[in-house]
Amino acid sequence: MDKRERAAIFRDRLHQAMLRADITKSGLSRATQVDRSTIGQLLKDDHPRLPNAQLAADVADVLSVSTDWLLGLTNRPETPGDIVAAAMSLSPAERSSADAQLLEWHQEAAGYKVRHVPATLPDILKTERMLRWEYASFAERQTPEAFTAMRDQRALLSEGVYDYEIAIPLHEIEACAAGTSYYRDADRDMRFEQLEFLADHCERMLPRLRIFLFDARKVFSSPVTVFGPNLAVVYVGQCYLAFREVERVKSLTAHFDWLVRSAVVDARDVPGHIRGLMA
Incomplete structure (x- = not known):
């Protein structure tokens, strides 16, 4: 990009940023501690003019935009810190499945597919006793x-309202059936009621609800939920790590698809597999 083209981009974007910030040439000159005529020259379109590095940084800081954006190096006007903050956030994770943040994310995904790897059995398919x-x-x-x-x-x-795909480690279902590991203190009747409830919904709600079982000795996943194309959330215990940047969401979607391709029990076979373990 030659100087004239870059100067034109800088001039246009400086003008946009000043309008958005509701700041005049006089106000910007005071904030950056330069003469008003210097700001005026940057905004004149009769000859190319670019600021030095110090002034470019000061102008970007005052107008809350990035220097790269002013100079035409990116189309994102936000500062790098703001971009990171918008792309990734931490939210407190309540133990209760009625967590307002979780419900809000589900509502946001209306019309899309939700992909979910639960920490235990999927909350959406748990019985009241469980x-x-x-x-x-x-x-x-x-x-x-x-x-x-x-x-x-x-x-x-x-x-x-949305479709749901759930990938569960095979050992989670086996532990619930056998009453081992996480379920070692759980009553047998309660565990079997839970498994029958899960199998029944797998049958009745297919294909809107699809559950896949994968072998955690061959593939692994942390608890994660992908809410459509715009949000992916990783559960890390006391908080949710939420990603909204498109490439990160695509990466976690691809991770989930990998779990599905690696499944040892397909969605149509899950009800029979569960009842076989119970038998």
Whole structure:
């Protein structure tokens, strides 16, 4: 890009940024501590004029834009810090499935496909008895809220508001059936009720709901949910790590697709597999 072209881009973008910031030439000259005529020369279109590095940085700082954008090196006017903040954020993760942030993300995904790798069994398909057992050490009031939230989400799924794909480690289903590991203190009747509930919904809601089982000895995934094309969330314990930058969302979508391709039990075979473990 030659000097005249870059100067024209700088002039246009400087004018845009000043309008957006509602700042005059006099106001910008005071804020950057240069003569008003210097700012005027940068805005004149009769000859190319570019600022020195110091002035370019000061102007960008005052107008809350990036120097790269002013100089035509990027089409994103935000500063690098603002871009990172917009692309990635941390949100507190409540133990309750009725977490308002989680529900808001599901509503945001209306009309899209939700891809989900749960930390245990998928919350959206848990029975009330299972939720009560899991939340026993937390506030009692959370259990009714969580169950109501999950019932509402299942209703949205049944109504076709969004499609749901879930990838679960095979050992999670096996542990629930055998009463080992995470489920070692869970009552057998409660575990089998939960597994039958899961198998029943897999049958009734196919293809809107598809569950795949993968072998965690061959492939691995942290708990993650991809809410359509614009948001992906990784669960890291006490907080959610949310990504909105398109390439990061695409990467996590590709990761989920890899889990599906690596599944040892396909969606149509999951109900029979679950009932076989129960038998």
